[in-house]
Amino acid sequence: MTANVSSPAERRRHKIRARILSAAEHVFAREGAEGLSIRKLAENIDYSPAAIYKYFKSKDELVDELKETFFELILENVHRIADQSTPFAARARDCVATYVRVATEKPHHYAAAFAGEATSEGPVENEPGFELSKKGAAFNVLRGMIQEGVEIGAFRSEIDPSLAAKSIWASMHGLAMMIVHIPSFPALKPAQETMSREDFILFHADQVVRGMEAYHG
Amino acid sequence: MTANVSSPAERRRHKIRARILSAAEHVFAREGAEGLSIRKLAENIDYSPAAIYKYFKSKDELVDELKETFFELILENVHRIADQSTPFAARARDCVATYVRVATEKPHHYAAAFAGEATSEGPVENEPGFELSKKGAAFNVLRGMIQEGVEIGAFRSEIDPSLAAKSIWASMHGLAMMIVHIPSFPALKPAQETMSREDFILFHADQVVRGMEAYHG
DNA sequence: AAATATTAGTGAACAGTGTTTACTTTCTGA
DNA sequence: TCAGAAAGTAAACACTGTTCACTAATATTT
Numbered sequence: 001m002t003a004n005v006s007s008p009a010e011r012r013r014h015k016i017r018a019r020i021l022s023a024a025e026h027v028f029a030r031e032g033a034e035g036l037s038i039r040k041l042a043e044n045i046d047y048s049p050a051a052i053y054k055y056f057k058s059k060d061e062l063v064d065e066l067k068e069t070f071f072e073l074i075l076e077n078v079h080r081i082a083d084q085s086t087p088f089a090a091r092a093r094d095c096v097a098t099y100v101r102v103a104t105e106k107p108h109h110y111a112a113a114f115a116g117e118a119t120s121e122g123p124v125e126n127e128p129g130f131e132l133s134k135k136g137a138a139f140n141v142l143r144g145m146i147q148e149g150v151e152i153g154a155f156r157s158e159i160d161p162s163l164a165a166k167s168i169w170a171s172m173h174g175l176a177m178m179i180v181h182i183p184s185f186p187a188l189k190p191a192q193e194t195m196s197r198e199d200f201i202l203f204h205a206d207q208v209v210r211g212m213e214a215y216h217g
Numbered sequence: 218m219t220a221n222v223s224s225p226a227e228r229r230r231h232k233i234r235a236r237i238l239s240a241a242e243h244v245f246a247r248e249g250a251e252g253l254s255i256r257k258l259a260e261n262i263d264y265s266p267a268a269i270y271k272y273f274k275s276k277d278e279l280v281d282e283l284k285e286t287f288f289e290l291i292l293e294n295v296h297r298i299a300d301q302s303t304p305f306a307a308r309a310r311d312c313v314a315t316y317v318r319v320a321t322e323k324p325h326h327y328a329a330a331f332a333g334e335a336t337s338e339g340p341v342e343n344e345p346g347f348e349l350s351k352k353g354a355a356f357n358v359l360r361g362m363i364q365e366g367v368e369i370g371a372f373r374s375e376i377d378p379s380l381a382a383k384s385i386w387a388s389m390h391g392l393a394m395m396i397v398h399i400p401s402f403p404a405l406k407p408a409q410e411t412m413s414r415e416d417f418i419l420f421h422a423d424q425v426v427r428g429m430e431a432y433h434g
Numbered sequence: 435a436a437a438t439a440t441t442a443g444t445g446a447a448c449a450g451t452g453t454t455t456a457c458t459t460t461c462t463g464a
Numbered sequence: 465t466c467a468g469a470a471a472g473t474a475a476a477c478a479c480t481g482t483t484c485a486c487t488a489a490t491a492t493t494t
Contacts, residue, residue, distance in 0.1 A: 009441085009491075016442095038481060048444045050483080059481065114398040115332065130405045139405070163412060166403050167392075167421045174391020175384075181331040186383050188347045188356070195380060204384045211428030226462075226470085233471095255452060265473045267454080276452065 017055045019045055025066055032108035033063050063112065070109040071134035075141070077102045082141050088154050089209065092145055096172050096205035099138075103176040111180050114173075142169060149212070158217050171208045175201065234272045236262055242283055249325035250280050280329065287326040288351035292358070294319045299358050305371050306426065309362055313389050313422035316355075320393040328397050331390075359386060366429070375434050388425045392418065 023044045027036045038059055042049040056062040081094045103110040113135070130136040143165040149155040155164075178185045179197070186200040187193075195203070240261045244253045255276055259266040273279040298311045320327040330352070347353045360382040366372040372381075395402045396414065403417040404410075412420070 007491095013442090037479085039479090049481085050445080051443055053482070054442065111332065114394065115328065136405070163403075163417075163420065166395075166405075166417070167424050170391040170395045170421060171388040171425070172391065173395060174387040174389065174393075176391075177331065177394055178383075178387045178390060186380075188353070188383075200380075200383070203380065204387060207384050207428040207432070208388070210431045211424040214427045214431040215424070224462090230471090254450085256450085266452085267474080268472055270453070271471065 013055075020052060020055055021062070021065060024062060025069075028063070028066055028108060028112075029106055030108075033112050036063070067109060067113045068134055070106060071113055071138065074099060074102050075134050075138045078138055078141050082145055088149060088152055089213075092149065092154075092209050093202070093205045095142070095145060096168065096208055097201050099172050100176045100179070100201050100205075103172075104179040107180040110176060114177075139165060139169060146212070155212055156215055156217070159212070159215055164212060164215075168208055168212065171204070175204050230272075237269060237272055238279070238282060241279060242286075245280070245283055245325060245329075246323055247325075250329050253280070284326060284330045285351055287323060288330055288355065291316060291319050292351050292355045295355055295358055299362055305366060305369055306430075309366065309371075309426050310419070310422045312359070312362060313385065313425055314418050316389050317393045317396070317418050317422075321396040324397040327393060331394075356382060356386060363429070372429055373432055373434070376429070376432055381429060381432075385425055385429065388421070392421050 020041070024036060024041055027041065027044075036059075038052055039049050042052055052062070056065075077098050078095055081091065081098050084091055084094075086094075130139075143161050146155065146159070146161040146164050146168070150157055150159055150161060182188070184190055184192070186195060186197060194200075237258070241253060241258055244258065244261075253276075255269055256266050259269055269279070273282075294315050295312055298308065298315050301308055301311075303311075347356075360378050363372065363376070363378040363381050363385070367374055367376055367378060399405070401407055401409070403412060403414060411417075
């Protein structure tokens, strides 16, 4: 999959980079970006803190790589569902549910993937270009599905797939964030008896698709 | 509104506390929690850093107070809309839209209000009890509206208002977070021509309400 | 093979952060 | 007036990300 780099030096370098990323991944998954300190990370892999900076320009760059890899995972999963040959409505529903499921399996990753480009006022120019990012690719899968829904006649032809995709994405995102930030969700209090999370995800996904189907001009 | 405290000492103390909070509010609105440092804050109000700790147990406690006050603002606004006597469907739509609007007017506040209780594994016991929080109150307003919708016949009686409120809340939350994290949203690239944000919010709100109306068993 | 240039890796420091402790000053209630 | 409480502080602690000057090992070129 990864292009074979030539020289042994480059291979060695790549290997160490991967070891750093792997160690970082473990800590990040448990403790998030704040919990991941360069010093602790360096100790984990028996290097000096400064050594990390020979492989990554900054902590942000390192973390960005973790986030991108994570969104690759989401993309793969959603893509797999979208390409199935099951009936359209169920497939659409599964796409939404899968997104939320995979997203919430690594809460810190998902939260950081959005909080990163964050509220900070910095110009978006720094971003690798939404269209090219894994996030952008995931969005395109979603838009493609809606396009298909329109062509098939499941959705009305007045619908702008791009617009609809954004609305649905927002709804998926919202549920994912809720679960990420409120660990007990859909329960609001720790010991509240309620619908199971899995059932709630499906309920929400249905709700979203229904809103789309019920659109009339 | 606030109970009149007796002694001059207490009044003075309360006043200084308020000054700290006010100074913190300004910085926080512009730069978020990370940008708000105790040292800079102390300098702003001509105190030593340690002095802050005579008024707040920790930076977290200080920030929590800002967040709670902010959610009070959201609550007031949503409540105002919910209590109007306009037709139900439009009112429901306006509630969703208002939530998103007020939320995104202070992006750092809104993001922090959720990121705070965050992915961190700590027991939720520390929370002031969801039911009693302003967040909980806002949720109750939403649930009340849905309840009304069911009684009025706008929604089917099979709907569980509590469940439905969570789903709708997730959808609102999702749009708010999108706008907070992607400043150009609903545009995905900086200079993309697209629907205005205000129109998008209404489109999304309609979508959400429609999903509810179209629920059958 | 020898000399040179590049890269890997490090220890120590810089500039920040939240927070605590010991200490002084100021105020207040009896 | 005088003891006790509260307000306020300087200095330190234990962290953080990051940079710099330096050495040691490896590649490259002559």
